Amino acid sequence: MQSRPTLEDVARHAGVSRALVSIVMRDAPGASEETRARVRRAADDIGYRPDPRARRLRQLRTKLLGVTFAAGQEFHAELIDGVYAAADDFGYEVVLSGVTPHHDERRAVRALVDDRCEAVVLIGPDLPTAELEALAATTPVVVVARKVRGVDAVRSDDTAGAAMAVDHLYGLGHRRITYLDGGRAPGAAERRRGYTRAMRAAGLHAEVRPGGLTEREGATAAAALLAADQPLPSAVFAFNDRCALGVLDVLVRARIAVPDQVSVMGFDDSPLASLAHIDLSTIRQEIPQLAHAAVSRLVSRLDNDDGDAQPTDIVVPPTLVARGTTAVPA
Amino acid sequence: MQSRPTLEDVARHAGVSRALVSIVMRDAPGASEETRARVRRAADDIGYRPDPRARRLRQLRTKLLGVTFAAGQEFHAELIDGVYAAADDFGYEVVLSGVTPHHDERRAVRALVDDRCEAVVLIGPDLPTAELEALAATTPVVVVARKVRGVDAVRSDDTAGAAMAVDHLYGLGHRRITYLDGGRAPGAAERRRGYTRAMRAAGLHAEVRPGGLTEREGATAAAALLAADQPLPSAVFAFNDRCALGVLDVLVRARIAVPDQVSVMGFDDSPLASLAHIDLSTIRQEIPQLAHAAVSRLVSRLDNDDGDAQPTDIVVPPTLVARGTTAVPA
Numbered sequence: 001m002q003s004r005p006t007l008e009d010v011a012r013h014a015g016v017s018r019a020l021v022s023i024v025m026r027d028a029p030g031a032s033e034e035t036r037a038r039v040r041r042a043a044d045d046i047g048y049r050p051d052p053r054a055r056r057l058r059q060l061r062t063k064l065l066g067v068t069f070a071a072g073q074e075f076h077a078e079l080i081d082g083v084y085a086a087a088d089d090f091g092y093e094v095v096l097s098g099v100t101p102h103h104d105e106r107r108a109v110r111a112l113v114d115d116r117c118e119a120v121v122l123i124g125p126d127l128p129t130a131e132l133e134a135l136a137a138t139t140p141v142v143v144v145a146r147k148v149r150g151v152d153a154v155r156s157d158d159t160a161g162a163a164m165a166v167d168h169l170y171g172l173g174h175r176r177i178t179y180l181d182g183g184r185a186p187g188a189a190e191r192r193r194g195y196t197r198a199m200r201a202a203g204l205h206a207e208v209r210p211g212g213l214t215e216r217e218g219a220t221a222a223a224a225l226l227a228a229d230q231p232l233p234s235a236v237f238a239f240n241d242r243c244a245l246g247v248l249d250v251l252v253r254a255r256i257a258v259p260d261q262v263s264v265m266g267f268d269d270s271p272l273a274s275l276a277h278i279d280l281s282t283i284r285q286e287i288p289q290l291a292h293a294a295v296s297r298l299v300s301r302l303d304n305d306d307g308d309a310q311p312t313d314i315v316v317p318p319t320l321v322a323r324g325t326t327a328v329p330a
Numbered sequence: 331m332q333s334r335p336t337l338e339d340v341a342r343h344a345g346v347s348r349a350l351v352s353i354v355m356r357d358a359p360g361a362s363e364e365t366r367a368r369v370r371r372a373a374d375d376i377g378y379r380p381d382p383r384a385r386r387l388r389q390l391r392t393k394l395l396g397v398t399f400a401a402g403q404e405f406h407a408e409l410i411d412g413v414y415a416a417a418d419d420f421g422y423e424v425v426l427s428g429v430t431p432h433h434d435e436r437r438a439v440r441a442l443v444d445d446r447c448e449a450v451v452l453i454g455p456d457l458p459t460a461e462l463e464a465l466a467a468t469t470p471v472v473v474v475a476r477k478v479r480g481v482d483a484v485r486s487d488d489t490a491g492a493a494m495a496v497d498h499l500y501g502l503g504h505r506r507i508t509y510l511d512g513g514r515a516p517g518a519a520e521r522r523r524g525y526t527r528a529m530r531a532a533g534l535h536a537e538v539r540p541g542g543l544t545e546r547e548g549a550t551a552a553a554a555l556l557a558a559d560q561p562l563p564s565a566v567f568a569f570n571d572r573c574a575l576g577v578l579d580v581l582v583r584a585r586i587a588v589p590d591q592v593s594v595m596g597f598d599d600s601p602l603a604s605l606a607h608i609d610l611s612t613i614r615q616e617i618p619q620l621a622h623a624a625v626s627r628l629v630s631r632l633d634n635d636d637g638d639a640q641p642t643d644i645v646v647p648p649t650l651v652a653r654g655t656t657a658v659p660a
Contacts, residue, residue: 074402
C-alpha cells in the first residue's frame with residue numbers, strides 16, 4: 001500500500017537499524033556525526049521525506065485503548081479491571097467491546113477501531129492468526145491469554161502452571177492423576193503439554209480425558225469418570241476452575257468425598273474457587289500483572305518510537321494455591 | 331439554565347401540546363391552518379426562535395449508545411447481548427463501559443459521555459436517584475433492572491415474579507416457605523413485597539431472612555438455616571439464582587435431599603440454573619425484551635420528537651420455570 005520510502009527503506013539503504021534512522025531524523029541523541037551524515041545521505045538518495053500526514057495523525061491522539069472480551073466470564077472481568085487500573089497509570093481511557101452471540105469478534109474489533117481506539121487489547125481471541133497479524137499491521141494490538149506468532153502476546157506460563165499442579169499432587173502422594181483437557185481453548189495445548197511432561201518426569205502414566213471450559217463440561221467429564229469401568233483416579237486436575245466446579249458438584253452429589261477419596265484441582269483462581277464451601281486448590285493466573293504488561297506494551301508502541309518493534313511474547317509465571325480440595329490420598 | 335423561550339413555552343402560551351408546536355415548527359402534517367396560525371403568533375409573541383446550535387448538534391450524530399454494566403455478571407452479560415441485537419435493529423453502535431473495583435460507576439458513565447455516546451443504558455446502577463436525574467437532564471438515559479423516579483426505567487415485574495414463586499410452591503403443598511432477601515439490591519424491595527403479599531394472601535406466615543446476591547451469601551444463609559434451633563423450612567426461595575446455588579451447594583454437602591427434604595427456588599434463570607445437575611426452578615427475566623425496550627426508548631428520545639417526553643417505567647412480566655429443585659413436600 002505504501003509506495004513512498006519509509007524509515008525502514010532508509011535503514012536498509014544505510015545499513016543501520018530503523019531505531020537509528022529514527023534517532024537521526026528526530027535529531028535525538030544517540031548517533032555519531034558520521035552515522036548522521038550517512039543516514040541523511042541514504043535518505044536523500046532514496047527520496048525519503050517524513051510523512052506530514054502521519055506526523056499530524058500521531059498528534060491527533062484520542063488516548064483511547066480498546067478491549068474485546070467475552071461478556072460474563074469472570075477471568076475476563078478481572079482482566080478488564082486490571083486494564084482499567086493500568087490505563088489509568090499511563091493516562092489512557094478504555095473502551096470495551098463485548099463478544100456475545102449477537103456481536104462476534106470481528107464486529108467487536110471493528111467497533112473499537114471505528115471508535116478511534118489507538119490500540120486494542122484482545123482477551124482470549126478466537127480469530128485466526130492471519131487475521132490477527134493483518135490487524136496488527138494497521139493498529140497496535142496485544143493478545144492476552146493466547147500465544148500468537150507475529151503479534152504481541154501476554155499470557156501466563158500455562159505449561160509451567162500445569163506442571164506445578166502435577167508436582168503438588170505428586171508431592172501429596174498421588175500416582176493416578178487424570179487431566180481434563182481444554183480442547184482448542186487458548187492455553188489448552190500448553191497446559192496439556194505441561195501436564196504430560198510433568199507426569200512423564202515423575203514416571204507416571206498421563207491420562208488425558210475430554211474436559212472443557214464450563215461447569216457443564218466438567219460435570220459431564222465427572223459423570224463419565226463415575227460411569228467408567230475402572231476405579232476413580234485419586235486426583236482430577238481440570239483445565240480451569242469452572243470445569244473443576246462441575247467435577248466437584250457431581251462428585252459431591254455422588255457422595256464421593258473430596259479430598260478424601262478424590263483430590264480436585266482447577267486453574268485460574270477465579271473468585272468462586274476461594275469460597276469457603278468450595279475451597280478449591282488451583283493455579284493462580286496473576287491477572288493484574290498480565291493486564292499491566294498488555295497495556296504497557298501498547299503504550300510503548302504508541303508513545304515511544306518502537307511502533308515497528310518486533311512482536312514480543314510476554315509470559316507471566318502463575319502461582320500454586322493449595323486449598324481444601326487436595327490432600328494426601330486415603 | 332435555558333433563558334431563551336422553548337417549544338414548551340410556546341405550547342403553554344398557545345394553549346396546545348408541545349407535540350403540536352413541534353409539528354407546526356417543522357411544517358409537518360397534523361395541524362389545521364387555524365392552529366398553525368395560532369401557534370406561530372404565540373411563538374412571535376414570546377420571541378421564540380428555533381435554536382440553530384441545537385439543530386446543528388442534532389445533526390452531528392455519532393449513532394453511539396453507551397452501556398454501563400458490572401463485569402463478570404451473567405445477567406448483565408445477557409443484557410449486553412440483547413442491547414447489541416436491539417441496537418443493530420435500530421442502526422446504532424454500542425460502546426461498553428465496565429463497573430469494576432478500579433472503575434466506579436461515575437467514571438463508567440463519564441467515559442461514555444466523553445466518548446460521544448448520544449444516550450446511555452445503565453444496567454442495575456447504584457448511583458443515587460438525584461444523580462441519575464441530573465444525568466438524564468443532559469443525556470437520554472434508561473435504567474435497566476431498577477425503578478428510578480424521574481428517569482426512564484425498564485425492569486421485570488419483580489413483585490409479580492416473587493408472587494409467582496410463592497404460588498408455585500404453595501400449589502405444590504408447601505406451607506413453610508423462607509425467603510432469602512436481596513437487601514438493597516435493585517429489585518430487592520419489589521421481590522420482598524411480592525413474597526410477603528403472596529404469603530399473606532395464602533394465609534401463610536412470611537419468613538424473610540438475610541440472603542444476598544452471590545453464592546457466598548446464599549451459602550452463609552443456608553448454613554444459618556442449618557444451625558438454627560428450629561426445623562428446616564420445606565422450601566427456600568432465594569433472591570436470585572446465584573444465591574440459590576449457594577444454598578443448594580450447602581444443602582447437598584449437608585446431605586439434605588433437594589427437593590425431597592427442601593425445595594429451592596431462584597430468580598433470573600441464569601445459564602447455570604439450567605445445567606443438568608443443577609436443574610434449578612426459577613423465575614425467568616425476559617432479557618431480550620428488556621434490552622429491546624431499553625434501546626427502543628432511547629432511540630425514540632433521540633430520533634423522534636419526544637426528547638422531552640415524560641419519563642416512563644416499562645415493566646416486563648417474568649415467567650415461572652419449574653425444574654427439578656421444587657416438588658411436593660415429603
